[in-house]
Amino acid sequence: MKKNIVYPWYFALVSVIIYGIFSVLPGLIGIGYSFTDWSAYSNELHFVGFKNFAEVFSGNSDYLRYIENTLLFTIVTTVFKTGLGLLFAIALSSKIKFQNFHRGVLYMPSVLPILVTGLTFTSILNPKMGFLNNFLRAIGLDALAMKWLVDPKIAFFSVMGVDIWRGTGYIMTMLIAGIAAIPKVYYEAGSIDGANGWQRFRYITLPMLKQTIAVTIVLNVLYGLKVFDIIYALTNGGPGHRTEVMYTAVFKMMSKGLYAEGTTISSVMFIFMVIIGFFMIKILTKDEVVE
């Protein structure tokens, strides 16, 4: 069978039609509405040009800060989830005792509902009565007992920390699957040639895992850009507006009935995602052999 065969286009027709009607079309309509004054307060709809976009990018609004927060969240969580996920994947791919138990424990946070995670950590991280600070005080580390979710300097990092804790296991599992797919003969050949552990990782594991890592990065980046629930559950954008991101802003606009403003922010996110998605796909397919 030839490797470069792509199935005939009509095989995908039904999926593309359903996808187009229920996903692409509403997206395009949403972009269209961002040029109007659509709201819950009036039945009339007027074209307002780029007024809503100007509001988003005006120096007076908070949206630029929300964009910054969204990007910071995306970068930090992607780096840590991928890095830690890779570390755990390698550790748990070697022969250690209770390997599956360890894998299960690390994967467990990923299957918990985000709201449960949020409520649990809100309680754990309470500065006065929370488990973490009580524990730190009990072992004499009072200086480390902080106002995790309400100190403006660290609240966003606490949120990112909880999200990294929650998401690392999932990335680890994907990478374990990737490592398991690497043929053992490469490692055997490396050992015969005298390669040490680092060299086997650097010249065999990492290159062979490149595609899997790329996929996990794409997933993490898209998740980060559209993050909503973990922030909603932990801080609801607070304290003040310190942990506000784009989709919490969309949610608040929509709930106020200011639909046009909400869809405008969504459209801005669309542009971000297209640009980032485009470059990521380019990088992803850079080394592929085109047959």
Added chain:
Amino acid sequence: MKKRILASALSVFMVLSLTACGGAGAADQAAAPAADSGAAPAADSTEAPADSGSAEASGTTITLMASQDWIEDAEQTLGQKFEDETGIHVDYQILPADQYQDVLLTRLNNGEGPDIFMAQSGFALKTTYKVQDNAVDLSGESWAPSYDIFSAEQTSVDGVNYGMTYYDTTTDYYMIYNKKLFAAAGVTAVPKTFAEFEDACQKLLDSGVTPIYEPVADGWHQTMLWCENGQVFDKLEPGIIDKLNKNETTFAENANMKKALEQLNDLAQKGYFGDNYMSDEFANAESFLASGEYAMCFLKPGAIKNIVANDGNTAGYTEEDFGMFLLPLLDNQYLNVHPTGPSKFIYSGSTNIDAAKKYLEYITTKESIQYLIDTAADVENVPFEVGQTPEYSDMTKTFLDSYDDAHSGMVLQDVVTYFNEQWMDISTNLAAMFMGDMTPEEVLKAIDDGRTQLAQAAGDEAWK
């Protein structure tokens, strides 16, 4: 090459679908907390009869969505009795206060409201909650004649009553204080000016007691401190409210409002709220006052009974050990009057309108109202006249009687348009002000911007 084009095209489709989620998706996400809190949309959780108007109600479930602290335990007990008598189950969906309004409005705006929803009465009913579209006309219900006329005004739109305030609006929030802690700190008289109030706070702080329990975490209480002194603005500058509603002036250009915010901020900066106020929750207010760790909190008078009965009251405080006074921002000595409050509305899209009406009828009988007053310690009366016996303490009576009409005024959120809708945003901005992220001017400017946004969206002539 084809493969690369295909991959690129798929990636664009993928992000497009995420953009679509930004609109409709937000609504899905909004519904999630409600669903997780044991709730489900009315249509799912209800064994809807073919004709809700005439079918047997037994076996029906009605959903009642409320913010935290809006439903007394006693009302839930009444709900159980109601179920025993009628077979109609009431599913109470209680949401965290800082998320409630967003979730409710998203559900209403998407046509997925619960059978009964709760909202603060007042101006926002028409513009934000659109009860004229989203709620059922309750003007002709059997309880309507006994419903307090001032409360009915606040739950009405264009002369039609859509709601029912089943909440103690006969008293308001005042500064509840511990007399023993005041005396121990050397505070001999109730403060009547802001300078005296700060002096009292400092003395309390010096004596090792945190002066004020201010629960900022819930995202609503801090705004009370400012708005429930709003009556003083009109007294100091007669006509200001009218001008605000006609868009002839703004909050940002009002020196008194700015000064009141600066005073409020001063309390936070001087440590009078303690060092944990950003995480403090309203639900713990009574226990912290009972423990004597804090000397004051802005609460309703009925809370005193709960404080005394709290397990944390190891010092053996009695009701006589607590008192109340007006928070003297801007040296305010005008009593705050607040006939609006959390009110119940029957969703117009409900399939259980008759069952929901039966519930409202049930909880407003003389027996039910008396049960609520007798059982819920912080409810001294409700705005109905069915022959019930209110439970005002002598202290509350004396306090209220000491202010005549000339020394009373409606709170800010009841008289200024496009304001109450922003309550949670204002609370967030006040928290930002306490942290130093916003100045009092910026908080006021944000209120003006929010009012403009809402008024223009509503097509208000004054903002055109």
